[in-house]
Amino acid sequence: MSGEENSERATLSEVQASMPENGNPLLEIDHLSKEFAARDSIFRRSRRIVHALRDVSFKIYPETTFGIVGESGCGKTTLLRCILQMIRPTAGRVAFDGVDLVKLPSSELRIKRRDLQMVFQNPFNSLNPRLSVLAIVSEPLRTHTKMSHGEIHDRILDLLEQVGLERDHLYRYPHEFSGGQLQRIAIARALSSNPKFICLDEPTSALDVSVQAQIITLLQNLQREMKLTYLFVSHNLSLVNHISDQIAVMYLGRIVEIADVKSLFENPLHPYTKALVSATPSLKADSRKDRIRIEGEIPDASNPPSGCYFHPRCPYAKDLCFVKYPQMTKIDKMHFVACHLI
Amino acid sequence: MHFKTYAGTAYVLKGINLDIHENDFLGLVGETGCGKSMTCFSILRLIPPGGVISAGKIFFRGEDLLQKPENEMMKIRGKRISMISQDPSAYLNPLFTIGQQLIMIIRQHHTLTKAESIDRALEMLRVVELPNPQRIMKAYPHELSGGMKQRAAIAMALSCAPDLLIADEPTTDLDVTIQARILELLQKLREERHLTIIMVTHDLAVVAEACEKVAVLYAGRLVESGDVKSVLYHPKHPYTQALLRCSPGIGSREQPLEAIPGRVPSSFELVSGCDFHPRCPHATAKCKETFPSFNRTGGNHYVACHIYGELQN
Numbered sequence: 001m002s003g004e005e006n007s008e009r010a011t012l013s014e015v016q017a018s019m020p021e022n023g024n025p026l027l028e029i030d031h032l033s034k035e036f037a038a039r040d041s042i043f044r045r046s047r048r049i050v051h052a053l054r055d056v057s058f059k060i061y062p063e064t065t066f067g068i069v070g071e072s073g074c075g076k077t078t079l080l081r082c083i084l085q086m087i088r089p090t091a092g093r094v095a096f097d098g099v100d101l102v103k104l105p106s107s108e109l110r111i112k113r114r115d116l117q118m119v120f121q122n123p124f125n126s127l128n129p130r131l132s133v134l135a136i137v138s139e140p141l142r143t144h145t146k147m148s149h150g151e152i153h154d155r156i157l158d159l160l161e162q163v164g165l166e167r168d169h170l171y172r173y174p175h176e177f178s179g180g181q182l183q184r185i186a187i188a189r190a191l192s193s194n195p196k197f198i199c200l201d202e203p204t205s206a207l208d209v210s211v212q213a214q215i216i217t218l219l220q221n222l223q224r225e226m227k228l229t230y231l232f233v234s235h236n237l238s239l240v241n242h243i244s245d246q247i248a249v250m251y252l253g254r255i256v257e258i259a260d261v262k263s264l265f266e267n268p269l270h271p272y273t274k275a276l277v278s279a280t281p282s283l284k285a286d287s288r289k290d291r292i293r294i295e296g297e298i299p300d301a302s303n304p305p306s307g308c309y310f311h312p313r314c315p316y317a318k319d320l321c322f323v324k325y326p327q328m329t330k331i332d333k334m335h336f337v338a339c340h341l342i
Numbered sequence: 343m344h345f346k347t348y349a350g351t352a353y354v355l356k357g358i359n360l361d362i363h364e365n366d367f368l369g370l371v372g373e374t375g376c377g378k379s380m381t382c383f384s385i386l387r388l389i390p391p392g393g394v395i396s397a398g399k400i401f402f403r404g405e406d407l408l409q410k411p412e413n414e415m416m417k418i419r420g421k422r423i424s425m426i427s428q429d430p431s432a433y434l435n436p437l438f439t440i441g442q443q444l445i446m447i448i449r450q451h452h453t454l455t456k457a458e459s460i461d462r463a464l465e466m467l468r469v470v471e472l473p474n475p476q477r478i479m480k481a482y483p484h485e486l487s488g489g490m491k492q493r494a495a496i497a498m499a500l501s502c503a504p505d506l507l508i509a510d511e512p513t514t515d516l517d518v519t520i521q522a523r524i525l526e527l528l529q530k531l532r533e534e535r536h537l538t539i540i541m542v543t544h545d546l547a548v549v550a551e552a553c554e555k556v557a558v559l560y561a562g563r564l565v566e567s568g569d570v571k572s573v574l575y576h577p578k579h580p581y582t583q584a585l586l587r588c589s590p591g592i593g594s595r596e597q598p599l600e601a602i603p604g605r606v607p608s609s610f611e612l613v614s615g616c617d618f619h620p621r622c623p624h625a626t627a628k629c630k631e632t633f634p635s636f637n638r639t640g641g642n643h644y645v646a647c648h649i650y651g652e653l654q655n
Binding site: 178209212213214216220236280283284294298 | 544598602
């Protein structure tokens, strides 16, 4: 078992060694795992363990956008939370600017959080309804800086302008805004402490397409102006395709394929990626052809299938797929896939 | 149709004219609050309390549904027109098994013995391609996944062989791989059972995949309708064009998403002239004054715009 793990580790470090040469990575995720102890009944002490994340490794380079796609329950949100240490991972390393966040004591982590911010999926839930916009957006400033009231006020006005809101929105409360405006407030809050890195957890899935386009354009402009690095999580492949430079596809807590946008969409290699790409509805006329149909649903994470997790749904599964989990293999400079058939 | 509320009157639908033919697969598209769902509820006369259908007629097989007494409507709902919703877990009863709920609907509309209705229920579960129907019959909704629940809901909706199925965002909550299967199922059922389907969605790509005809709604009015190919590939209305430009697509990375400036007017404010003129890049003085009539531009492609002819040139 340990031998197998070692060989997997070797290929994974190779994965990291050969990502684009954009200087040093801003964020390095190394064999991140998270286990939850699940209880079948509140009266029983059960030993059932759910592996929400298993051996997730990748690197994000400064001023790029790293996209993560996968279906519900594949561990996308758990991954984000583990990176930001909102939940502590069971194993692995999260190096941000060379500092391992996992080992950082919470007092130092709190200071570090200035640089790592998050925008949540549902702005209706992630903003406190009892605080005014001023109070919401200034909260990071009040915790992280010693700015005076006047300075904070001026900074917030700048921020509101940057995200496309008006001056007189300052003293209003969340219920007075539409979903798109609320998400702008959430983005202003994330920007207020001048972070380097922002985690975006499906920031537009609660919004209409026309508003989604506004938010995506805003995020892209802000990235350029403020030299931000994004980790963008979504289940919408077309959207991830639009905003990301690199994409990781997750299935049942593991990354099955990592590639730059172009090769992932033009040459998807993992059968699951192929299925996802072909299942994504498209406005183009000829997209209905050669759809790869996958049967069944995502298996229970507490009891994953043997071998490759995808084999029960995979149309190409062979004998080896039933017994052994495939290693991450390098296809070219920036394309990695975990599949026996490649 | 409008709603009387304490905040004033909300004009939700402002004159919708739609012809739906037998065996059509119509996609009803629009953004939040444009009246997609209200159109569906109006057809079934299930609009929420406070809502009033102030004018208009809804003809179903030559009969005006709005003139029908409530007891006749009850016979139509579920039997001749049925509906599935976005969130099947919200309207499957958590306290009854799928089998009990299916049988309840079947026996409500047909005089069948218990054994006959069980057979019928099992057959319906097979029609929607649920694995192991015997087990599903005994399962409670919480034991099924989202995709399976939606299939069970479709089985229920089709159990009395309706002529018209109204699907209100049937795949919005589902993952893409499951969504693709549900859309395939709806297409198959339409062919096999000679079903007419109205599918409400906000996703133009879903319409392009599944539907044959499409109607685009904006602020309670129909702005464009016609065959999917004609409307989505040669959109005439500026709103449809803008909606298409702001939908991300695979392989269209080089084109930036073009956001539509401004926002959808709330249903409390009545915009003079064309509802879209404050956000329309081509708006003229005429657009601010009168609402354009619904013009035929060829085939069954209709558009409500004053300047669609000039836009093409």
